[in-house]
Amino acid sequence: MPSLLELLRPDRRLAMHLPVHGRGAALPPRLRRLLRQSPGSWDLPELPEIGGPLERQGAVASSQAQLAEAMGVDHCWFGVNGATGLLQAGLLAMAQPGDAVLLPRNAHRCLIAACELGGVMPVFLPVPFLADRGHAGSMNAEGLRQSLDPWPDPGRPISGAVLVHPTYHGYSAEIRELIELLHAKGLPVMVDEAHGTHLAFAAKRSRPLSALAAGADLVVHSLHKSAPGLAQTAVLWHRAQRVDHARLHRSLARLQTTSPSALLLASCETTLNWLFSHHWSSLYEDRRSEAINLVDDLRRRGVHIHASDDPLRLILATGELGVSGLDADDLCMRQGVIAELPEPLCLTFCLGFARHRGLAKRLLRIWRALALEGGGVPLTQIPDPPLQSTSIPELTPDEAQRRAHCIRPLAQCVDHIAAELICPYPPGVPLLVPGERISADRCRWLQSQHQRWPDQVPGMVKVLA
Template identity: 50%
Template sequence: MALLERLLAVPPPLSLHLPAHGRGRALAPGLRRLLQQSPGCWDLPELPEIGGPLEAEGAVAEAQAAAAALLGAQRCWFGVNGASGLLQVGLLALAQPGERVLLPRNLHRSLLHGCLLGQLRPVLFDLPFDAATGLWLPPTPASFQRHLSEALAAGPLAAVVLVSPSYQGLAAELPALVALAHQHGLPVLLDEAHGAHLGLDPRLPPSGLASGADLVVQSLQKAAGGLAQSAVLFQGAGADEQLCQARSQAIERALLWLQTSSPSALLLASAAASLAHLHSGAGRRQLRRALAIGLALRGRLERIGVPLLPTADPLRLCIHTAAMGINGLEADAWLMERGVIAELPEPGCLTACLGLAPPRRVLRLLPRRLKQLRRALGGEPMAFFSAPPIPPLAEPELPLERAWRAPQVRLPIAAASGRVAAEPLCPYPPGIPLLIPGERIDADRAAWLVQQQQLWPGQIADTVSVVAD
């Protein structure tokens, strides 16, 4: 009963983590009404009048068509396996086995799993690195153009994947990046898991669909009033009719492979209700109120000297703990003991997600707690982070599916130089894949990892899995 007891426990004073509905405060109204009905009444199979994401008739098909029309998309599919499952669907719909796909280093691991499932060849491009925070920044159009040209010089690509906004609320110049990919005839799959609300207020960047992305995946628990695991895949309306039809068929084949045959009616309703509410007049007003609180909080924190990163999303508060002389993971542990639970701790930063209904007490309580944190743990700013020696463009030497499934041995990192990685390695910092299966561990990366072990004891594994000789 330990899990049930945890779920029934009184929440802490300040929950600044996902889902964005904030423990129910910002649930879409229709979804809230559903959850207040008799327990379990919504746990239904794909009855004819309900249908499912791949059915041509029924309430789900009607809701998907309405969502596509609402956002100006060609098609829309709801998912019950989170944005992770729909990113894999989009990837498999755009590329055939053996084809190369260009992805950024800050890709979600589900995309690596999608490459494995589809036997695709990932080509990873590096991103600008901020030494002060230890964070990767969005690609600039100029850097993306260089990576794209270099990748194409080595062989054809099937598709490009972009991530915007990032977990921390950093947004790329999407219209320019998408246009560059389209100049080469390449479709763009956008991981917009954290950006379902983009484009709905002048203070926010444009959405992926408005920027011309071909496929856009949104998580409806990260920036809308949906439940965890509810997500949506949109097909943009820019391509010609014949290509759109072929792509729709490919998406539905991939959905058939990767999504459950018994989708949760509750999660499908969550997708429909949260999208409809977010784009309604009431939903936009709710978003405006949340943005106003986020901007007011930022102002208060800046006035008391709390260093914050500039973000494109006022609902993501990225506190630069390194500038206060505090490891972000230690800051997170200290705050959690005092009832403030943030979303994402990293060595140089701590990101709080305000959600769509931030409690007004956040304006009073968070500044107080951060002042106390600085007095308790603060000091001289931490030394700058060293960028890992990642090549601008990297392609696994051994096919991903072979490296991941090959016999493996574990070696100390210092002894792994020259060997082929058999697992992803995502150290702190940076928290994105320094190595993916099939990449050879060069001497520079092995030496960098050994150095980071000394700087961050306990946060980087002593050993790494490599392909057995």
Template identity: 85%
Template sequence: MPSLLELLRPDRRLALHLPVHGRGAALPPLMQRLLRQSPGSWDLPELPEIGGPLESHGAVATSQARLAEAMGFDHCWFGVNGATGLLQAGLLAMAQPGEAVLLPRNAHRSLIAACELGGVMPVFLPVPFFADRGHAGAMTAEGLRQSLDPWPDPGRPIAGAVLVHPTYHGYSAEIVELIELLHSRGLPVMVDEAHGTHLAFNAEQDSPVSALVAGADLVVHSLHKSAPGLAQTAVLWHRSQRLDHERVQRSLARIQTTSPSSLLLASCETTLDWLLSSRWTSLFEARRHQANQLIHALREQGVLFHPSDDPLRLILATGQIGVSGLDADEFCMRQGVIAELPEPLCLTFCFGFARHRGLAKRLQRIWQALAREGDGVPLPVIPDPPLQSTSIPELTPDEAQRLPHCIRPLAECADQIAAELICPYPPGVPLLVPGERISAERSQWLQSQHQRWPVQVPGMVKVLA
């Protein structure tokens, strides 16, 4: 087995995965220039002139204030442990121990971890499910309205709500209507827009609206999943009308590192400045046009894609030709193409912002080879999970994980309370959360998922003893 250092050497395989800078090819020009300097010259502590995200003085504080003003927000903070840390800080700023927070069923696992850290009860709201793809869609305003009527009663105050827009696969929520509906109920709203950073810096009228302009109180952007920054970089945007600045600052101090990487902080600043430039606008529109052309050309050749609201996410419909996305992923790796997200019924590629010459022909050859491998009979669809109504765990996740537990086969877990998370990663969307009671229908559905995805969905699960 080669060492990690050896695995970081240049690689000729096509990088159709995150980060979207394509192994550095699409990094902002200033960041590329910095990385050509003497290695390690940028590995610096929080020197007075540099500062850090939570400091009031220094270059970082100045950049954060300037960018917040440019985007019409009261505050912003750079993050160097990804969108994960910023989402967790935002949730802990909204909800105090003993309170509850509304989460969509397709919330990222980092938010469940925040509930564990803060003693917060998650109240799960249903989202649409695509049986032919085996994964969740985006929340609709009508779906949310039905979930909130009657008002969920977790036996404790509901302090705020989190939305996901767009999803990992690029499906966009009805974000303006969702935020307005939650605000009308008196709730502050945080939006996980990790996969939609580019929406906030796109002038095209036919693109989905960013949560930045939809009125969200907190918005988290990843700067490497949907913008060309280095991995682990992110930004948190804050409007202080419904959520106090000091609460957010204190939560960030609990979660963020006290030794932030100067290189990653510089990537945050440089990436956001690049996204605000006219050159970026031209580059992004060209890339989006190329993606649409690629999809059109491949469809003309018989390649099957599932539709997405983001042309930079290509969802190959492998299940429709009788091939698992997991098997297709292994085949692509052997062909020198690294995809982003394999699932039982599909394989998602992240087009990214680097150029890939000959990509259309390469994907066409891969599809034709996969079609020869499959028998042409579509794989069975994945039935909707029994999660189509508002769900409140019986215990908070932290309570459930502190109590004595035992390990049982999924088939023997009906009517038991879960003591662990079941969460395929990626995409990091929990299928079972500690504290939830496992119904017979849920147990059967999880067993079917285990048959399709044994590595990601275990056949044994911890439940309360």
């Protein structure tokens, strides 16, 4: 097995995965120049002139203040623990121990971890399921309205709500309407927009709309999943009307490193400044047009591609050929193309912001090779999960994981309370959360998922003893 250092050398394979800078090809120009300088010259501590995201003085504080003003919000913080750390800090700033928060069923697993850390009860809101693709779609206003009527009663105060927009696959929510509905209920709203950073920097009339333009109180952007920064970089935008600044600052201090990488902080600053430039606007429109033309060309040639609201996410419908996305991913690897997200019924590519010459020909060749392997009999669709109504776990995730547990086969878990998270990664969307009681139909659905995805969905599960 080669060492990690050996694996970081240049690679001839086509990078259709995160980060979206395409192995450096689309990094902001100033950042590329920095990385060409003397090795290690950028590996610095929080020197007084540099500071850090939570410091009042220094270049970082100055940059954050300027960017907040440019974005039209009250505060901005850089993150070097990805969107994960900022989402967790935001949730813990909204909810006190013993409170509850509204989470969409397709919330990222890091938010469940935040509930564990803070003794918070998640109240799950249903999200449409796309059976022909085997994954969640996006939330709509009517669905949320029905979920909140009657108002969920977890036996404790509900102190905030989280939304996902867009999803990992690029499906956008009716974000303005959702935020307005939740604000009308008196709740602050945080939006996980990790996969939609580019929406905030597109033309003003562009659709889908960014959660920042839609009035969210907290928005977390990844700067490597949907912007061309280095991996592990992110930004949190804050409007102070509904979320207290001091509480948010304390929450960030609990979860952020005291030794942030100066290189990653510089990547945050440089990437955001690049996104505000007219050069970025031109590059983004070019890549977006190229992606739309690519999909149109492939469809004309008979390649089946699922629709997405983000043309930079290409979802290959491998199940229609009788091939799982997991097997398709193996074939792509052999063909020198690294995809982003294999699933039982599809394979998602992240086109990113680098230019990929000859991509249409390579994907067409892959599709034809898959057609030969599949035999032409489509795979059966994945049935909707029994999660189509608002649900409240019986115990908070932290309570469930502190209690004595045993391990049972899935088939013997009916009516037991889960003591562990079942969560395929990626995409990091939980299928079972600690504290939830496993009904018979939920058990059957999980068993079907295990048969399709045995490496990600275990056949043995921890439940309360």
